[in-house]
Amino acid sequence: MTINEPRPEFSWFRRISSQFISDKDFDKLEKTSVKLIFKKGETILKQGGLPTHVVYLEKGIVKFNYENESSKNLILTIVSAPKILGGANLFYKDNNLFSFIAVEDCEVILIDAKVLEEVLVENSRFAMMMFQVASEMFKKSVMNFISLAHKQKEGRIADIILYLAAEVYNDTSFHLSLTRKEIAEFAGCSTENVIMTLSKWQTEKIISVDGKIVAINDIDKLKHISKIG
Amino acid sequence: MTINEPRPEFSWFRRISSQFISDKDFDKLEKTSVKLIFKKGETILKQGGLPTHVVYLEKGIVKFNYENESSKNLILTIVSAPKILGGANLFYKDNNLFSFIAVEDCEVILIDAKVLEEVLVENSRFAMMMFQVASEMFKKSVMNFISLAHKQKEGRIADIILYLAAEVYNDTSFHLSLTRKEIAEFAGCSTENVIMTLSKWQTEKIISVDGKIVAINDIDKLKHISKIG
DNA sequence: TTTCAAACATGAAATATTTAATGTTTTATG
DNA sequence: CATAAAACATTAAATATTTCATGTTTGAAA
Missing domain, CATH: 1.10.10.10 (Winged helix-like DNA-binding domain superfamily/Winged helix DNA-binding domain)
Incomplete structure (x- = not known):
């Protein structure tokens, strides 16, 4: 994992966000964000950890991985960039239910969850859009589980x-x-x-x-x- | 299914909502809501239908049921009152992913989704709270699925x-x-x-x-x- | 209250799935 | 480049699970 300067681009996220929030608010998000590069196999966000950041996946592929007590893994879903990685980890205040792990080299921007929440509270339409995105991800997981059960x-x-x-x-x-x-x-x-x-x-x-x-x-x-x- | 007058009580929902929205906004929700009674086995909200209403379960027990092409059922989770039934059906604009079916006689209040959305947009803290509730439900389903897979x-x-x-x-x-x-x-x-x-x-x-x-x-x-x- | 359908129950046969044993190939690393 | 670890691959045996066949009980409706 290496830190990469200068400022992140956020290109896709900026475009979809611009319909809902002001440049000023977006800058606020950007200023408190950090861009990181994860190599294949590295953990971006760990199960059990606190959801201090929301992950914007700019490039690469990520698996949502649940590890049980006996160290057996279950992949809930797999997503490719560009995407806001939400589901239960976005808006959810408890410890992360699962890990995000890079399946290919990834470029990731970590957005400060507190700052994002401030922006969400100030921009309810934006909040609604983000929840839609999270629900979309939820749906993917659920459909996979349904396949699994049936x-x-x-x-x-x-x-x-x-x-x-x-x-x-x-x-x-x-x-x-x-x-x-x-x-x-x-x-x-x-x-x-x-x-x-x-x-x-x-x-x-x-x-x-x-x-x-x-x-x-x-x-x-x-x-x-x-x-x- | 029978319609029951007069106005619904919303007791639990009113109490938790009052911290976030004004009486005026709550009245707005209440006025466009309708209270219904479902007998055991009746479908409250049908898979594939449009999410025109959000369900507040005042009394009873409900199963989240997914039916596949071969008419085989899968229960995603089971919840008891009082609860806002969310998950993917709340805030999610596509057709309902699954049905809500009464497992015991239920008292239910159907809230107009459009009106609720208006109130959510005007009251972002309330929206965040509702997201939390929906995420909570999501977590329950996911934990059941993980058990299922592992x-x-x-x-x-x-x-x-x-x-x-x-x-x-x-x-x-x-x-x-x-x-x-x-x-x-x-x-x-x-x-x-x-x-x-x-x-x-x-x-x-x-x-x-x-x-x-x-x-x-x-x-x-x-x-x-x-x-x- | 009778009657029928669904729910509950059990065991055996059929099927699906995992585990274990073994070997080859690929990939990462010193 | 050598070498070890992980991934890939195949098979048979062991195990888990479903399906089927059959029968009893329960509960709702005529």
Whole structure:
């Protein structure tokens, strides 16, 4: 983790915020913010810690990771920049429910939570927008959980591949930055199951896998697997 | 479902709101609200419908129910009155992600979402408080899902019994208003599994079950089962 | 009160999933 | 570049879970 000067850009966040708050208020946020660079695998915000900052992800990919008492991980969702990382950690005063961990090198701006709250209180439309953003993230997690509860492994892994293509990499073929173990933690199953399923789909020509390179060849078949669970 | 006159009381909601909004604003909410009574099993708010109202649960118990394409249900969480039913349905502009269904007879006040939004925009501290409440609900669902993903059936069912005792019935012995099937939909497992597990715990004297009456005899053992998963 | 449907209950068979054992490949680091 | 650790991969055995078949009990409605 290294500190990077000078002042952060906030480009995407500035654009969407400008509809709701004044330049003065945005400057206030910017002045108390700090830009950091996290390398793959580094923890941006730790589960159990106090929510002193709100994370604006400017570049990179982040996993929402829950670790239980036995050190088993569960990935709640995975998001790509640009995004305000909210969910339960935004507006929520208790200790962070989960960690944010960089899945790829990330550029991140940490916004002081106190200052943000001041700005939110002064700009209720802005607050509403931020809550919408947080709800959006919540919805992503819930949909993943629903898949997890309703479907068998194959349906869950199909959902994850489809989700990654549509929402994270924005392409049907992509360089997978997650390990098989992480996909398993996302799907709530064993690593072996992920490996076996991907291999099987490879032989069935539904996807092509070459190490970290994944390409969806037959998205309809994948969607069908997702549907029948 | 029957309409009940005259004006709703809002007692709990009025009390917590009074710290944040004026009587005038509260009256505005009250005037556009309608009090309804739902019988056990009736749907208060339907999945897929538009979030035209925010639900204030004055009396009773409600399940958050998600139904998938194959008509299989998943219970996200269960809450008891008094409570503002939020989560993704509050402040969220898309169609409702899930239904609210009465698990026991309920007294409910439907608040016009548009009017509430007006009041929220005018009273940012009140808005923040409502966000907190919604986040609280979110946390409950997420914790249930985490249990679901990390633990085996017994750990999950133990979590549910503990949750119901602590958060819904506020007693270690209670009249269970859920069927075994509903517990299964909460735990994400088969009905048979719930029945077998409860019977097993009954013979092990961890709980007493007599039809709908459930009593926790050995809460430490139950917590241990929850812990080891 | 009778009757029917749903809920509750149990055990066995079928299926899904994890664990363990083993080996190869890739990746990071001294 | 060598080397160790992690990731990837495959299989069989062990375990967990669901499905199915069957029967009893309970509760709501005619």
